[in-house]
Amino acid sequence: MNGQMSLFELAEHAENENMDKSYKGKPRILRPVREQMEMMTYSIDQLIPVDHKARLVWKYVEKLNLSKFLINIDSVEGGAGRPSIDPRVLLALWLYATIEGIGQGRVIERYCTEHNAFRWICGGLNISYHTINDFRASNGEPLNELITQSVTMLLAQNLVSLEGISQDGIKVRAHAGASSFRRRSTLKELQEVVRAHVEKLNKNREENCSEILSRKRIIEQQKAADREKRINQAIDHVEQIRKEKENSLKKQRKKLTEKDKTKIRASVTDPESRVMKMGNGGYCPAYNVQLATDINTHVIVGLEVSNNCGDRGLMSRMQKKVIDTFKIKPKKWLVDGGYTQHEDIDKVGKLNHDCEIYMPPRNAHNPDSYVPKDDDSNDVKKWRIRMGTIEAKEIYKSRAATSEFVNANLRNKGLQHFFVRTLAKVTANMCIFVITHNMIRAWDLMS
Numbered sequence: 001m002n003g004q005m006s007l008f009e010l011a012e013h014a015e016n017e018n019m020d021k022s023y024k025g026k027p028r029i030l031r032p033v034r035e036q037m038e039m040m041t042y043s044i045d046q047l048i049p050v051d052h053k054a055r056l057v058w059k060y061v062e063k064l065n066l067s068k069f070l071i072n073i074d075s076v077e078g079g080a081g082r083p084s085i086d087p088r089v090l091l092a093l094w095l096y097a098t099i100e101g102i103g104q105g106r107v108i109e110r111y112c113t114e115h116n117a118f119r120w121i122c123g124g125l126n127i128s129y130h131t132i133n134d135f136r137a138s139n140g141e142p143l144n145e146l147i148t149q150s151v152t153m154l155l156a157q158n159l160v161s162l163e164g165i166s167q168d169g170i171k172v173r174a175h176a177g178a179s180s181f182r183r184r185s186t187l188k189e190l191q192e193v194v195r196a197h198v199e200k201l202n203k204n205r206e207e208n209c210s211e212i213l214s215r216k217r218i219i220e221q222q223k224a225a226d227r228e229k230r231i232n233q234a235i236d237h238v239e240q241i242r243k244e245k246e247n248s249l250k251k252q253r254k255k256l257t258e259k260d261k262t263k264i265r266a267s268v269t270d271p272e273s274r275v276m277k278m279g280n281g282g283y284c285p286a287y288n289v290q291l292a293t294d295i296n297t298h299v300i301v302g303l304e305v306s307n308n309c310g311d312r313g314l315m316s317r318m319q320k321k322v323i324d325t326f327k328i329k330p331k332k333w334l335v336d337g338g339y340t341q342h343e344d345i346d347k348v349g350k351l352n353h354d355c356e357i358y359m360p361p362r363n364a365h366n367p368d369s370y371v372p373k374d375d376d377s378n379d380v381k382k383w384r385i386r387m388g389t390i391e392a393k394e395i396y397k398s399r400a401a402t403s404e405f406v407n408a409n410l411r412n413k414g415l416q417h418f419f420v421r422t423l424a425k426v427t428a429n430m431c432i433f434v435i436t437h438n439m440i441r442a443w444d445l446m447s
Contacts, residue, residue, distance in 0.1 A: 044119065044120055044123055044124060045120070047116040047117075047119055047120045048116055048117055048120050052117060052120075053096070053099065053117070054092075054096055054117040054118075054120055054121055055120075056443065057092050057095050057096045057099070057121070057439070058088075058092050058121065060095075060439050060442070061088050061091050061092045061095065062088065063153065064091075064146055064149055064150075065149060066087045066088060066091070066142070066146075068139075068141070068142040068145060069087035069091075069139060069142050070087065072138070072139075085125060085127055085131055085135075087135070089121060089122060089123070089125060089127070090127070090131070090132060090135040091135075091146075092121045093108055093112070093118065093121055093122070093127070093132060094108075094132070094135070094136060094432050095432070095435065095436050095439060096117065096118070096121060097111075097118075098413055098414065098432055098433060098436040099413065099436060099440070101412070101413055101414040102414065103414045103419060103429075104419055105129035105130075105132035105133035105136075106129045108129065108132050109127065109128060109129040109132060112127055136420075136425075136428050136429060136432060137420060137425045137428060139428065140424050140425070140427055140428035140431065143428050143431035143432065143435070144303070144427070144428075144431050146431065146435050147300070147303060147431060147434050147435060147438070148325055148326075150299075150434075150435055150438040150439065150442070151299060151300075151301050151326065151438065152326070153442070154297070154299060154438075154442060154445065155326065157446075159297065159442075159445045159446070160294050160296075160297050160299050160301070161294070161296060162294055162301060162322070162326060162328045162330055163295075163296070163330060163331050163332065164294070164295035164296065164330060164331065164332035164333075164334070164398075165292050165293065165294060165295065165301065165302075165319075165322065165330045165332070165333050165334070166292070166293050166295055166334040166335075166398070166399045166402040166403045167290065167291065167292045167293075167302075167314075167315060167318050167333065167334070167335045167339070167403070168290075168291055168293075168335070168336065168399075168403035168404075168406075168407065169288050169289065169290050169291075169311045169314070169338070170288075170289045170291065170407050170410070170415075171276050171277075171278050171279065171286045171287070171288060171289075172286055172287055172289055172415060172416070172417070172418055172426075173278075173284055173285070173286050173416065173417040173418065174267075174270055174273035174284075174285040174286050174287055174418055174421075174426075175269070175270055175273075175417070175418050175419055175420060175421050176267040176269045176270035176273045176285040176421065177267075177269065177285070178275075178284060178285060180267040180268050180269045180270070180285075181265035181266060181267050181268075181275065181285070182234065182265055182266065182267075182268055183238075183262060183263070183264070183265055184235065184238045184239075184262075184264065185262070187231055187234050187235050187238065187266070187268070188235070190231050190268065191228070191231050191232065191235065194224065194227050194228045194231055195228060197224050198221075198224045198225060198228055201220065201221050201224055202221075227268075230268055230269065230271060231268055233271040233272075234266040234267060234268050234271040235266070236271070237266040237271045237272065238264055238265070238266045241264050241266065241274075242256070242261060242264050245260070245264070267285060269421065270285065270421040270422065272307055272421075272422055272423045273285040273286065273287060273307060273421075274286065274287075274307040274308075274309055275309075276288065276309045277309070287305055287306070287307060287418065287423070287426050288305070288306050288307065288308050288309070288310075288311070289303075289304075289305050289430055290302070290303070290304040290305070290306065290311075290314055290318055291303060291403070291406060291407075291434075292318050292319075292321075292322055293402050293403055293406050294402075295332070295334070295398055295402050297441060297445060298402060298405060298406060298441055299438055299441045299442075299445075300406060300434045300437055300438055301322055301325075301326070302318050302321055302322045302325070303427075303430055303431065303434050304317065304318060304321065305423060305426055305427040305430055306423075307423065310338065311335075311336075311338040311339045312338070312339060312340070312341040312344065313341055313343070313344050314339065314344075315333070315335055315339045315341075315344050315345075315348060315357075315359075316344050316347035316348050316351060319333060319348055319351060319352060319355070320351055323351065323352065329352045329354065329355065330352070330355055331354060331355060331356065332355070332356050332358060332395065333348065333355050333356070333357050333358070334358045334359070334395070334396060334398065334399040334402070334403075335357070335358075335359045335399070336359070336360070336399065337359065337360045337361070337362060337364065339359055340359060340360075340361060340362050342376070342377070342380050345357060345377075345379050345380050345383055346377050346379050346380070348379070349377075349378075349379035356386060357383050357386075358386070358387070358392055358395055358396045358399070359383070359387070359396075360387060360396065361384065361387060369384070370384050370385065370387055370388030371384065371388075372384050372385065406437065409437060410433055410437065413433065413436065413437075415433055
């Protein structure tokens with residue numbers, strides 16, 4: 001220090017001068033010594049305790065059949081190509097990261113070198129965030145299959161019965177910004193601009209075909225082509241939204257005005273997202289995540305991600321999916337008033353005649369809502385009479401205790417905002433959340 005005292009030492013000196021005479025002396029303090037050389041000998045398996053949660057995640061992953069993940073691996077024994085990362089490692093990383101509330105590949109990559117639990121899962125492998133993100137984005141169907149496996153394992157041990165199911169929708173913020181939504185006329189203008197830019201890049205490439213393209217030029221062409229593709233998709237989705245609104249108004253014997261048509265917008269960054277009303281009363285780009293949960297065990301048995309702004313018509317779709325997947329017909333199906341649609345009740349009746357629907361009518365406080373109407377079908381009449389009984393109202397109370405419990409758990413694990421775009425990638429992201437939730441429920445049920 002060239003004879004000069006540090007700020008810490010100056011503070012100690014000033015404090016010592018003002019000390020009471022009864023003070024015995026200068027306090028002794030242990031300071032860090034970072035220059036000392038040490039020899040550490042340990043294996044990666046010794047990084048975490050025997051009962052660490054990362055070990056439980058790995059044991060759970062080892063029980064799953066990941067054969068579908070191996071199909072997309074091109075490098076095989078005896079052939080050319082670099083070996084791929086074991087899918088079990090990548091899946092375990094995502095499951096443990098979700099438990100810790102981490103949902104971004106870059107953060108997981110950093111933790112793989114800084115956090116002992118992530119280092120233990122990697123087992124000495126160097127994994128980039130590209131590999132981590134690509135595993136989740138490109139394996140939507142195999143991940144969805146793992147949800148079925150997570151439930152089937154519990155069914156085989158008679159831990160889940162699927163007699164009663166509670167369905168609920170949860171709106172999750174999309175990665176698209178609110179300012180990315182454009183009207184059809186604006187999208188057409190952007191389409192012409194981007195198309196001209198792509199043609200210019202292609203023309204320059206043809207003129208300089210003998211010249212080796214730089215990395216910057218290649219990235220520029222890829223971005224231009226990707227932007228043109230998304231703008232074209234946004235125009236298609238504007239037409240799709242218009243048709244959906246026209247069909248919705250047709251049921252109310254109304255027509256969509258020209259002024260309303262000009263107000264329809266779609267996002268140029270995530271065309272499949274929709275502006276939805278959120279739980280806080282505001283509106284923002286989001287996706288509608290439908291979850292079917294077993295009432296007795298709180299295990300998620302069904303997942304469907306859509307861009308439907310409402311829940312009407314989604315009850316029969318989810319029940320059909322559960323029946324087709326597990327070959328079991330639930331006896332009770334609980335949903336909130338947002339699913340109320342007489343046509344959907346009739347579909348459920350044809351699909352599963354013995355299923356009792358517990359769903360409050362639109363005007364639940366009006367006693368006439370529980371009285372069958374002349375134009376009601378038999379299934380709708382049974383539903384009205386059923387919901388008018390005290391027993392049905394008591395059974396319906398378990399809906400909130402089931403679905404809201406699951407929704408809160410998923411929110412606490414980071415389900416606040418999607419960091420991926422397109423419906424397929426969002427669905428794959430949700431599969432990770434559902435598998436993690438079912439894994440934790442399996443630990444509790446088997447303990």
